[in-house]
Amino acid sequence: MGPVRSLRVGIATLVGCLAAAGVVAGHVRYVTDADQAGDGMAFLAAALTDPVNAAVLGAGGVGVLAAVAGYLRVRPFRRDVEVFRETVTGYADLLPWLLRLGFGLPLVGAGFAGYLFNPVVVPADAGGAVRLFQIALGFALLFGLATRVAALVGLVAYLLTLAAEPLLVYSLEWIPGFLAVALVGSGRPSADDALAEVAAAEGTFYGRVDPVYDAAAWLNRVVEPYERLVPTVVRVGLGVSFAFLGIFEKLLAPEMATSVVAQYRLAEIAPISPELWVLGAGFAELGLGIAIALGAFTRMASLSALGVFTLTLFGLPDDPVLAHIGAFSLASALLITGAGPYALDNRIGATKPSGTADERAAAGDD
Structure with missing residues (x-):
């Protein structure tokens, strides 16, 4: 498989995972009446040993890695990214x-x-x-x-x-x-x-x-x-919040998460099992959170996060809009600032900003 085709397959897989995550990835506790989280470890052991689930998730993981490798090798949107970066950086005064x-x-x-x-x-x-x-x-x-x-x-x-109300940990x-x-x-x-x-x-x-x-x-x-340090604070905070929700509201709370799938008949949208919906949403949020926290393809990851929020609002009509405005603004802020200091983007050269070495280090981008 050539690099261009690998890139296309990877992007298609990534979009599919994020679409699934976007519909299930709202705060589960906002829209479900389930009282029990369920046994997360037992759920993961059973779901991940299912051949169909393992194959789909494996293909998704390979697709994401192929997309990243293909992008770094081919860089098909170099000029588009450069213009987009210059444009959104001009909004810095509105941050x-x-x-x-x-x-x-x-x-x-x-x-x-x-x-x-x-x-x-x-x-x-x-x-x-x-x-x-x-x-x-x-x-x-x-x-x-x-x-x-x-x-x-x-x-x-x-x-x-937070010290008195531990559930606030779901609004990090x-x-x-x-x-x-x-x-x-x-x-x-x-x-x-x-x-x-x-x-x-x-x-x-x-x-x-x-x-x-x-x-x-x-x-x-x-x-x-x-x-x-504002980009670093926003990036790490938003990434940790995403990863935390993926683990503790999806992967380790299977009964609550699958109740959302049943409540909104999500299994009728795509012919996959409720367990695979939950796994896809959980791992997509976890992966997206890790990418944002580490500053890997930061603007691309932030756009993906905005897509997840938007799909949540359309897919889960009972999800309170106000509950997501803060996270929405953090993801939007990263579009303006880029990764900032102490980001993986500054090491891998995901894009190569023009300007001096100091400017490139400060840009820490996409």
């Missing part, structure tokens, strides 16, 4: 706004709906104060008001809530989200930027009475040297 929306909106929604960060976490004692806190924090991020402080407060609140994207907002700041347009301009202008009344301008300027100076 703070994208992240603020991605985590501000879900916070406001969580406050009005009465849950804590995750739709399945609805404490009985969550009163008006808890709702108001999330709404206020969400609007602070949306308006870009005290953005870095609001993000750090949100991070601490999530971690404290809040950690890289809050960290990324704290690192990148408010950007423009934002209340912080507007107020800072007024406070810094000569002769303004607000500049004489503003109590936080100096402190905000100091915090910005402290954080700015670490802004270059």
